[in-house]
Amino acid sequence: MTTDRTPPPGAPLTGPVAVSVQEVRKRYGDRQAVDGISLDVQRGEFFGLLGPNGAGKTTLIEIVEGLRQADSGTVEVLGERPWPRNTALLPRIGVQTQASAFFVRQTAREHLATVAGLYRKDAAAADRTLETVALTEQRDVLVENLSGGQRQRLAIASALVHDPELIFLDEPTAALDPQARRDLWEVLRALKGEGRTIVYTTHHLDEAEALCDRVAILVAGRIAALDSPHRLVAAAGAPARLLVPAGRIGVAQAAALDGVDRVSEQGGSLVLETAAPGRVLQAVDALTGLDGVMTRTATLEDVYLELTGHHHGPDAGRTPAHTTESPA
Template sequence: MFHPKESSMTSTAPRTPHDPPAGPSAGPAVALSDVHKAYGATRAVDGVSLTVERGEFFGLLGPNGAGKTTLVEIMEGQRRADSGTVAVLGESPWPRNTALLPRLGVQTQASSFFVRLTAREHLATMAALYRCDSAAAERALASVGLTEQGGTRVDDLSGGQRQRLAIASALVHDPELIFLDEPTASLDPQARRSLWQVLRDLKGRGRTIVYTTHHLDEAEALCDRVAIMVAGRVAALDSPGRLIAAAGPTTRLLVPADRLTPEQARAMEGVDRVTEEGGSLVLETLAAGRVLAAVDAIAGLQGVQTRTASLEDVYLDLTGAGAADAPRP
């Protein structure tokens, strides 16, 4: 949370969402070069180099313990890298850079709140710390769909509503660079999709978003590029579309198990592998059209599902058995 004592170095003029971003506009939003961070014998971050361009929606993916949180905390200036170089909006975030703090928005999974205040009062307090205009709290409430709960005390909000309030707290001062850690973790499907539009709108306004999530469909839908971390290293870095295309052209056909036997499936020309999944036979093939025609001739196509590769397939391949030994990119 931004400390009021630190805010004394910022301008006293109220900030509005129409103000242009402060500071130099050239160069990437984040630039990391050969960054290392160890805790004893554990290499939490092991030689990470990457850039996040201004206006980019950048996803940081990986299993628990892959080093994502440590890397993000280094970007935010909460932790010091053991070695390597770190630049955020053209400046070093460490030692704690008070001039940089108002340009950053941070939402964490374990956010702190003024729990005895209402949601609106909490955001008004946050806005005052950043010397924002008086309407900032109301805009932030509306941006995450909490206007109707603005008069509810924070400690009476549901878990999902608190999650949205945490995101509003990160957005209230209209930062240039926003760090979001599992922002939709506690949201129901409808609220989750609503927040997707909030994030797209922020990107449309030129804001840069660095985003961690375990919802791979979400990363595939929202992110311009993603970095998949394994054991402190970046195992893959590209757009979701290019990562998926590189994963291979295999198609999986899911056929209701009562319509086709495994023996019939294996006998079809073009079927490379047959497995069982739930109540379906899964036929893997590089010749989907030919196999679909064969399935239609035997069992019909009603209830048959076709699945191509997804970001989840890429992720599971990289983070599965042996992934820890994958070479650096």
């Protein structure tokens, strides 16, 4: 997780801005999909858009990409307006969608060379990009014979082959097994290391916490939180959890320990929630020792669930919380 260049809460971003969204709104019938969103993405930033299904992520991304017209508000991408459809922007941005289309009867290299040709890039660009996403060994494999993880990397390669300044990735690790996800993380970290600007959506909160400089959590078309994952977790004050093997101490005994706020039984463990983990660990140690006891600190998932888990009514998400960037 990168946080050292994240500005203090409420401070304006410094340096050039790649994406600027100001008071953008979009309605479908009686549903307000995007409700006055304002945010900036700095050049070179890895920026995550998080939120439950129906929160407005896809609509917002499509507006920024120039695929959809906003009802109101302004959007600038690399200093230009993406709508009406701005073809001058297309060589400067790369887009990977959840349902990427492939030339499945071509090899991986042939597919990339075809995409490169659409941007007037030579076939050497395909070879370079295959190396970037660790697919060189599969260059001569038919696309239809690639594994799911390899196809995901090829989809990202298709968004990169023309060397764009700004990359949009829509759930790039969806449906991948854990090892394939971690392999793809390294690809994404390398892209950021090259100075690319990445705007990224995911439902994997551990992924966003590990990769993103900042995240915006959307609820019902509004930003409910915007900051670095580290600051959001720190500001939330979510409890730490101590997992004690079942049978070591009783529920009532654990609940009586100084500093324990809540006790539950989960997955063969007694879970002790506390805002004072050091004090509780000492108490548990005195009672039963610490062999097999695990400590889990608060994560971005805790923040996400707090912000999205209780919004079921018609006014869900109307009051932003933990927001640390003021609309311009």
